[in-house]
Amino acid sequence: MKRLSALVSCVFLLHSMAAFGESTAFVGATIMPVSGEPIENGTLVIEDGKISAVGSNVRVPRNADVVDVAGMVIIPGLVDTHSHIGEPAGADRSSPIQPEARVLDSINVRDAGFKRALAGGITTANLMSGSGHLMSGQTVYVKMRDGNSIETVAYKKDDGSVDGGMKMANGTNPRRDAPFPGTRGKSAALVRQKYVAAQEYMAKIERADGDPEKMPERDLAMEALIEVLDGERVVHHHTHRHDDILTVLRLQEEFGFRVVLHHVSEAHRVAEEIAAANVPVSLIMIDSPGGKLESQYIDFENAPALERAGVNVGFHTDDYISDSRLFMRMAALGVRAGMTRKTALRALTLAGAEMLDLDDRIGTLERGKDADFVILSGDPFSVYTRVQETWVEGVKRFDIDDSDDRAVAEGGFGALQPSVIHEFHGYEEGH
Amino acid sequence: MRHSIISLIATLLCIAAFSAQASDIVVRGDLVYTSAGDPIQNGVVVVRDGKILAIGPASSVSIPGDMDVVNAAVVTPGLIDAHTVVGMVGYLSQDDDQDHLEQSAAIQPELRAIDAYNAREPLIEWLRTFGVTTIHSGHGPGEIVSGQTLIAKTTGDTIDEAVFNPAAMVAATLGQGAVMSGNGGRNTPGTRGKVAAMLRTELLKAEAYADKIAAAADDDEKDPPARDLKMEVLTSVLSGDTPLLVTVNRHNDIMTALRIAEEFDIRMVLDGASEAYLLLDEIKAAGVPVIVHPAMARAGGERENLSFTTAEKLINAGIPTAFQSGYEGYVPKTRVVLFEAAITLAHGVSPDQALAAITIDAAKILGIDDRVGSLEVGKDGDLALYDGDPFEYTTHAIGTIIEGVRVSDTVK
Known part of the structure; x- marks a missing residue:
């Protein structure tokens, strides 16, 4: 029996070796x-x-x-810095700030969204929760390889842990009944209070200086926020209105976390400020303004305006807001508005890789x-x-030329299943 | 004295206006697509008093000396969005200005779009910027019968200035989209079967209503029934005067729609129809046109099986087909029919077919091809101007003309 399993491993080894070299x-x-x-x-x-x-x-x-x-x-391969394929679900409705929630504990790698992404040329994506929270949890960076589990498709850090960022949002989407904030001022105050707590937790750990007796109790939320404060875990921040964008920059300056601005409908109004803060932007191009209050001034002009200001610009699908199969169209609309082709292609690839700290491997x-x-x-x-x-x-x-793949690229009866794609009949959750 | 000066100025202004009116314009295009024959190289379109006076190659059309000439690389007929809810819904998705769907009852054909349409809604201007000059808007999908639709130009400050068919169609929905129609805490209709039964019941009532009117007309002894707005509208559906626009996506629901069209012998237009590719023969045999869902619609809910290739299949099956921007509850609040048509070009639709589906074919389905949809002498002077292939992502819309008036010169 032992010999048989040795033989089997040998065969497997040879099989994988066949590709080697x-x-x-x-x-x-x-x-x-x-x-x-x-x-x-x-x-x-x-x-x-x-x-x-x-x-x-x-x-x-x-x-x-x-x-x-x-x-x-x-x-x-294209890098989608912001996607909701694979049914990522982090924070729940219990509170507005839940850094301990990991979407890696929710991803369905059999979701047909991954196939749609591949059909659109996407090879790396940042999967994250929605924007209905100030902080909806840890995102995960995935490689579109064939895999049976999130662990097999996720990028790994040097220590073997799953790589990802932290999703945050401000503006109107996280606003609702308490314990969620009701105003922008309250939103910022809640976030600041949480970061201050994380700073104090960090200080306790430093004071303990390795002494287990003096260490604070383990706290998953605090541990995740320490990674954010250390700069290891990049904040991916949903934000639309010009003043909300500036609020993100203000908090970023106060606490020193690393941040990528996402969506950024009014980027064209504060491009210089974003450039001065040296913060990258991942844009979405929407086919018309509005749909909600804070995207009423969204403009294709965002792309060239940020390029001119010298901001590192990327794009994202926000799938299912836009379809992963049409990701390149996003950059093409940037070109339509005046972005250079060179920057537009960079935005789909290297810029995204840089925003996910993966530019040593991809982009x-x-x-x-x-x-x-x-x-x-x-x-x-x-x-x-x-x-x-x-x-x-x-x-x-x-x-x-593969008929199954072609079906995914084009759609058709059963071609895009299994999948969870929301139809927006209301304007409940928001992205 | 002062009066006579004013009247003199007024007279002079009148003369100026008479010689070259605001609704007079000449458009010259390197390539003019007419939707009525081959494109014209170096073509000229002369619009006088809002109507096309002449069209042809620059060598054969004389340009009146008193008229402004606008140049473009590419000129097309003004685009037609065959189904939208723009003007009925506020673009910021606020509760108090979403007037496309009244949920108090399942069947309300008496709701007129003209009583809700906001001609100053910003998204109308947005569509106009991309060359859309005519829209079919109104009550949206989501109730068994949600109300009426209208056809308007994308200009004008009031409904009266904008509209040119105030009661174009009656909007209906079948399938899951109509389950729980008019839901006031009740749980009916709870099934597809019930949805269809409720619609048929109402159409039968309208038949009886029409019969009573006919009987009264023939017999002085009989009184006509009391006027009933709902019945009046459904009667016009039954008579074929007003088409029933049925939003439907799944194949079984499409069949239900066709079954009802046959039973009541009504004019029907299918809307959405995301599984239409399964029923090409049936749809063609029924003689029903399709306003196909936006190519970039999300593949969710009842549209889970939609395909980028549906338009190609419909068009090449010979089924009258038009594109639409559709209804969106969130972002983008409206799609742009030019962009939706463009996507199908990578999926088998030819540029000529795509252009037809947003111009002349859309006009025919909407019954307005006598006025718009192609560049022909006598039709409305509605034109869209581009700096290149209108469908290409990186091309810009550079101007829009409605009835000879330049209503947009935004480069977008």
Whole structure:
């Protein structure tokens, strides 16, 4: 029996080894690496899930599988900095600030939303709770690899723990009956009180200096906030109105946490202030203003205005607010409003990677980075362009020529199931 | 003395206005799409008194010397949004200005859209910016019969200035979307079967009402029934004067709609119809047009099986098809029909088909193709101007003209 299991492991080992050392070369495409200028008739070589070479005069390894992608465009895998696929559910209705709630304890990796994301060229996403709380819990950064559990798809930190940020919100969405705040002033006061408590908890730990007798009792909320105050856990902050944006910057300055502003409907009104605070912005482009009070001045102009001000700009789907399959359209609308194509492509890729602290691994097509990329039929910012293939760590995860994948890309009877997509008949929760 | 100066000035102004009116304009496009034949290279459209006076290649159309000329790379007919609730709902989603759905009763065809439509609603201007010149708006989906719809131009400060069909259709909903219609704490209708039964019951009452009116007309001894606003509207549905716009998504609900259309021999327009691709033969045989759901609608609820390819399948099956911006309860508060049509271009719809579905085909379904939907002599001078392919993401809308008046010069 023991011998049999040894044999089985050996077979498994050999199977996984088979891929080891094999490389694939994609030749003939226009490669837009984001780390540099577009390469006409370029070659991309991948090996063991990583990019081993990219350029115009790349030697193709002798044993490499060569894939002719002439006429196609290759771009880095897209990074969606804000998505609700996989039914993430952190905080509940019991209180407005719940940093201890982790969405990793809720993600359904079998949700068809992941397939829609792949069909849209998304290879990395930040999954988070909604905006109905001042702090709705810990987000999780996922890689769109094939996996049976959140642990197998989540990015991991060096210590092996699941990587993610902290979701916060201000403005009107977190406002409701007590214990939730009823005003903006109360919202900020509640958040400040919580951060002050975390600072004091931190100080106790420092005073204990390793002495278990002097350590405060473990507190999951406080532990999570310490990660935020330490800068390890980035705050992803829903905010729309110009004054709410400035409130985030004020709190950020007071407590020193690292923050990415999300949605930011009125960014065009405070672009200089955002730039001065050196805070990145993840934008959403909505097809019309309004829908709720605080997005009445949302404008496609946000994208070029922030670019001009020198702000690091990314985009997000906020799926199911917008469909992951149409993520590139978001940046195209930025180009429509005057953003440069270069910045728009960066916004879909490297900028998002930077906002998730993953730019050492993803976001560009460079030697040594993860082999996450998208093969397009043409210009990334054209309505006529379609995603042909999406690769994650050297594995083809979406292929338009595969009938099941095509069904996801197009929709149809049962094609997008199982999935939970809310229909908005009211304006209850908000994103 | 002063009077005579004023009257002199007034006379001079009148002469100026007469020679080149505000509703006179010439549009020259590198490419003019007419929705009535092949596009015209270097085309010219002359609009006088709000109507198209001439259209053709620049070489063959003389431009009146007293008229302003506007240039654009691409010109199309003013776009038609075949179904929206813009003007009926406030764009900020506040409770007190959402007038598309009255929930006190399940069947209220007597509710007129003209009594609620706000011509100054900001999203009307928003749509106009992208070249939309005509909208079919009104009561929305969500009750078995929610009320009437109207057709308006996206201009005018009052309903009277904007509207050109005050009672276009009667809006109905079948399927889960109508379950709990008129729910005042009651639990009926609680099923699809009950929804259909309630609609049929009301249509039967209207038949009886119409019969009584007819009988009274033929017989002096008989009194006509007391006037009933609800019955009057349903009578016009039964007579075929007013189409029933049925919002329906699942295939079984589409069949229910077609069954009712046949039973009462009414004119029907399917709205939404996200599973229409399963029933192309049936829809075609019934002769019912489809105002298909927005291409970017969320695949949730009864629309869980929607597809980007539905429009292509409908159009190529020969079913009259138009696009719509639809109803949104949250963000985006309205979609833009140009953007929705554009998405289908990567999914089999040709640019010509897409343009037709937001111009002439939409006009035919709405019964307004005698006035709008194509650039032809005698039709309204409604035009949309772009700096490139209108459907491309990065192209800009650069101007909109309604009845010869430049109503937008925003570049968006």
